Amino acid sequence: MHQRVTRQKAERLSRRSGIPLTADLGKYLGIQTINGRITKGRYQSLLLRIQKKLAPWKARRLSFAARLTVAKSVSASLPVYHMNTELIPVGVCKSIDKINRDFIWGDEENKSKMHLVAWEKMTLPKNLGGAGIRPTRQANLAMLAKGGWRLLKEKDTLWTQIMYSKYGRQQRHLDILRPSQGSSFTWASFTKAASLLKKGCAWNIKNGKHTKFWLDPWVLQVPLKEIAIGQLPAGSEEMTVADFVHDDGTWRTDLFERLLPPSISQKILSVAVDKLSIEDDTLFWSASSDGNFSARSAFNLSNDHQQDVDEPLWKAIWKLPVVERVRSFTWLVALGRIATNGLRHTRKVADDPSCYRCIGQSETVLHALRDCSPASFFWSRRVPPSRQHSFFSSNLRDWLRENILSKDSMATGMDWSAFFCTSCWLIWKNRSTACFEGMGAALSPHSLEHAIMAKTKLWHDAWNAPSRLPSNRQAPADWVLAHVGWTPPPEGWLSLHVDGASSGNPGPAGAGGVLRDSSGRWVAGFVANLGTATAALSELWAISYGLDIARKAGCRFLQVASDSQLAIQLISTRQDPIHPYATLLTAIRRKIGSDWVVRIAHTYREGNRVADWLSKHSLVYPYGMHELADPPNGVTSILRDDMLGTTFERRIITSSTPPL
Structure with a gap:
């Protein structure tokens, strides 16, 4: 019987439905059904199960390493159903941590052992000097954040439609996760993880027409308004990202560079926006490399160890x-x-x-x-x-x-x-x-x-x-000493060699490329100051700008070479729409798929020296892409070496695909 229903009404409903009255709804999937106020007593069965798994008599028979492994396994598996939908009370979380702690150090009833390492140290990630044990409270919030992420991304499922109809109230995106009077315990638990979810969520810009430039987190994990210098112009808060971009995709820097720190402006300049795209902006998880949510990345984000030294x-x-x-x-x-x-x-x-x-x-x-x-x-x-x-x-x-x-x-x-x-x-x-x-x-x-x-x-x-063993034996790599240099394209083709450079990854980034014919003569070239970007992003920008240069030169048959295997892999593999580089990758694939023949292959750095020189010297130019009708003075000697067929020794794996 629910506590908000009167006894008389409950009895009347019971008689009409034939369902007996009860104060205990039992368990579902081993979890006690929530009915009434949440207390520590509700989790006694969970604590008893963990204590049974981590009994002191077991600790006496295990080494320290084994106890550490068992404690991690038990604490990561037994409470998982609860953690996905319930905010476990702080007292229960502390009790679980204490059971783990006592088991690891071999404590017995009325007999405490010496704890050699502080619990706070043990819960640090392994790369920061800890043992990688997850504190129960932070693990619980990470699991709840996963539920909140699914709520934002799986809008067509029945459970999310029910949640939106009950609690949505026409709220925008992350704003839906706010406390509501009289809400269920599950919903109230999700809202407790809202701050963690907001910390990791960001907008992946496609056409930029639905993301507010100043109010939504898209280039940082916080809205740009919070770090703006001075007062924003009247009416600018409602402007979208698309309003700050020209039709050709370049940024209207005059609208924001005086209102933001230079480092943030530089980061904005490397973001790709395709105003012609029909794809709307999407949320992605900024704490992972592929944009997909993971409880592990949410847990690491909740601990906020970015400032700690990675020894x-x-x-x-x-x-x-x-x-x-x-x-x-x-x-x-x-x-x-x-x-x-x-x-x-x-x-x-x-x-x-x-x-x-x-x-x-x-x-x-x-x-x-x-x-x-x-x-x-x-x-x-x-x-x-x-x-x-x-x-x-x-x-x-x-x-x-x-x-x-x-x-x-x-x-x-x-x-x-x-x-x-x-x-x-x-x-x-x-x-x-x-x-x-x-x-x-x-x-x-x-x-x-x-x-x-x-x-x-x-x-x-x-x-x-x-x-x-024969089943597990891996053939050793065959390394040979090869002579690597620039390889001319076939007759009638043009060769585009591109390269990207980032100092800091992410840091000040640039790109460069050269278009040559089969004899090695310079046809066109470019340099591009990208602002602040990662090495992978700068490599992709180099390919994108290079394709534009080749198209403008009237090329019909193009051979593209990059020394970034990652960039080539990203282009050749269809990525999830929420991938951080999805917009730029889509634009590159669209350019490749137009009415010409384009082949992309990997080359070693020794065969990409001209593009490498251009990318490293791109930062002396203002922001944006700059076409080069003639080769700069510093690169002429490299061009001459390439035309003469100069090669350099390099150890390569014979089983790998021969590079350009």
Whole structure:
């Protein structure tokens, strides 16, 4: 019985319908049906299921790496149905996180273990030094944002039509996700993720006729009005993006460049607008490369770690060709959080910070893994003499960087980085055995060395065994030394070589291209200052402008060459309409498909030197595309080399398609 229906009315409805009264609507797909006020008690069954999966007795039988893996798996799967449609109360989210945290560190009832790493650190992405665990609250908001995204994109489905008819009220796009009095719990949950959704949504400009230039997020994740300098002209707030573009697609810079920071104006200049297109502007997800929504990208966006330093060491640790327990141990070492006596003394769980072997020496991470006598004996026999000084004198972070980021290999074929990390783990295991079982239980320095060498070889062979099976064997790439240069087109054809350049990706970007006949003579050329763009976008602009130049020159048979395989792939593969480059790609395909013959192929940079020079010198020109009737002085020598057939040595894969 619903709490807003009187008892008398509920009984009357029950008699007429034959449906008995109940205060509990039961479960659907394992989830308790919502009826009444949402309390923490409603989620007790969920908490009990998670506790059962992450029971303390299971933790005692698993390594730290295994507990970490199990906790991620359970927290990512069990609450998923709830997270898609319900905003789980904060208290429940904290309880789930606590269950995960206690399981990972092996806590038992009334017996807490030492948590070596703060929870805030563990929930960071792996590339930022964390363990990649998703906090329940942020994961919940990311899932709800997915529901909001579907609501915006799947307007023809029954459930979205019901939602729009009940809550839409003629609102524009993202404005529909606003709280409504008396709304369902599901709708109220979606609205809680509206701020996250707005943060990641942007407009993909097609004809620009339905996106407000100042009021809608399209070039940034916030409306341009919020960063405008000074007062906007009267009536300009209702102007669309199309109103700021000439019919030929170039921008009317006089309407906005004095009202925006230069960096933003430069970014606008690289956006393609096709005023002649019949396609309307579409929403896309700016937090992913292809414009499609993903819960992972929404989660990363909610954590807002863009300003954090992406340390190569962290990526290298989690990609080591070793077992997971060695990766997890190495991560703890890099954080300085293995349970040495020094750390235990700091945490007040040990009376003496000294090493159990080296009395008077504080047991730090470096001491335990490098400087203590068994470790020092082992490394002095395995590290090449030329590297021993830096190996034994560097601090912890430099020591790890030098060895984990090393590209060296051992005589056995094992990567030095894998050998180094596995050896550190085995040295630590031997130290722990001596600590807790007595010195007699630990291996002597000589025995430890033999054990490490035997185990690392065994694990290396096991790790690489699948690659030796016939079903998994990949043919090695055949590299040959080739002579690469500019290749003239067939007689009667013209050759268009183009290139794009971006300093910063995204950053100041330009494009350039040259049109030549079969003898190598300059027919036409261009440079283009694109403003601010990515490398891929500048390559696409180069192809687009190059096609315009070739068409204007009266070309009927055209051979296009670019050194960007990505740009060629994007053009040849039909993209989703919400792809960030969809408008420009559509325009390029339209130009290619007109009444002429166009072939596009990849070339190496050595065969694209003229276009490369033009693209790099394009930024000295004002914004826009500039035709070049004659070659600039700096490029004449390169043109002459191409006409003479000059080539350059380059290692290429013989199985690849021969470039132009």
